Amino acid sequence: MLDTALANQLKSLLENVTQPIELVSTLDDGAKSVELGDLLDEIAGMSALITHDRSGADARTPSFEIRRTGTDIRVQFAGIPLGHEFSSLVLALLQVGGHPSKEAADLLQQVRDLDGDFHFETYFSLSCQNCPDVVQALNLMAVLNPRISHTAIDGSLFQDEVDARQVMAVPTVYVNGELFDSGRMSLEQIVGKIDTGAADRAAATIDEKDPFDVLVVGGGPAGATAAIYAARKGIRTGVVAERFGGQVLDTMAIENFTSVSHTEGPKFAAQLESHVRDYEVDIMNVQNASRLSIDAETGLVDVALASGATLQSRTVVLSTGARWRAMDVPGEAEYRNKGVTYCPHCDGPLFKGKRVAVIGGGNSGVEAAIDLAGVVSHVTLIEFDSKLRADDVLQRKLRSLPNVDILVDAMTTEVRGDGGKVTGLVYKDRTDGDEHELALEGVFVQIGLLPNTEWLEGAVELSARGEIVVDDHGRTSMPGVFAAGDCTTTPFKQIIVSAGAGATAALSAFDHLIRTDVPAVEVGASA
Incomplete structure (x- = not known):
């Protein structure tokens, strides 16, 4: 069923399985059940630690569980997780099979410590590039915490269920039978919605951070590039972002980034974050900036966050990107994700x-x-x-x-x-x-798009379209503050243009630091 190259790649990955796992399927005589059964047989044949048992009795057909033998560790798929969800299948096999996650250790422990019984159901489509992040996050939670379970459901195969629940956007997530949320969500965001004290704890931690030399606001191509260029100068660099990758996460195919003939947005975004993490960059995800100002006493730039925390930096690079433009007509907001x-x-x-x-x-x-x-x-x-x-x-x-x-x-x-x-x-x-x-x-x-700059009104000069006005060095109207990417007046909203502008802004920020009498950063024990 899998082509030779993909099958060889999967077989190689399955060598990382260390615990025996069972694929327990619920099938009938339909074509999709035959297809799923063949796929699971093929996977089971790739590892001595994997078996396929066709005796499942789930209410959804076709479906299957990936279960660690002799334990309650399991995840479930209703449908055939190919297309964009093939990566979710592979990760589920590895993680149920004992291969550790690469997520931050403190976040993994936070999942283990969640108190409560949660059964999640996620409706996805095989063409959705946003869905795997949610499916994979919830699968990982089910592997880590025995009180959490998750079923990922291909909405196109269970149309009656989709219609009954009026699911009109993917991913859509239910928990314990009630609507939880819809749209792309990271593991941090999901955990934050369940663990109600997480946001306050994160805000308190952020509020205690020492000032940065360069603070990047936004984690898209411009922000990631700015962070890399700043960190490579050996200066204290931070990134604060609502979601790392930004609008790239919503991009289906990228075929015009030089040296990369083809990639997909989520993969490209993951590579951006991985590259930034190669350096000593303090990444603060799931955070929204709310105000920009100069501290009259210290001369540092203050970035206030919606969480209540405030960050300080000698220089700031604004790379907040853009979002889809709404029609702003009656009924649009009311029926968002409902048609x-x-x-x-x-x-x-x-x-x-x-x-x-x-x-x-x-x-x-x-x-x-x-x-x-x-x-x-x-x-x-x-x-x-x-x-x-x-x-x-x-x-x-x-x-x-x-x-x-x-x-x-x-x-x-x-x-x-x-x-x-x-x-x-x-x-x-x-x-x-x-x-x-x-x-x-x-x-x-x-x-079209709207720049994410409403929070900057009155702080830096904006164009009539709300874009941050910058010069050819990425400088804004506020000293020490630079900007790059789709949120600026720089023409041509392209990934490669944004990345180049991010490099320019970071280099300009460094030049500003060495040529201007800016208060030095004193790093304390909290750094």
């Missing part, structure tokens, strides 16, 4: 056979409409302008599809629903002012 979504690759399979709209006629909107047309029953693409802005080759492909309608000069004015899910969309014809309603079940918003 309104921003990721066609992740959530498209959940709308199989349904009617959807794509908002936006640029490259991203037209590409989304083309992708969705192969899954859903009908796509209506809505563009505010009088013509589409996508490349001609994409427009030709879109117009060749029989189940796509294109509306131009159309302004979305409302998303409608029944209280639980989207049922329609209202748009205004800009040529005559008439309003029209479309009956549909999904709205995919693809109208």
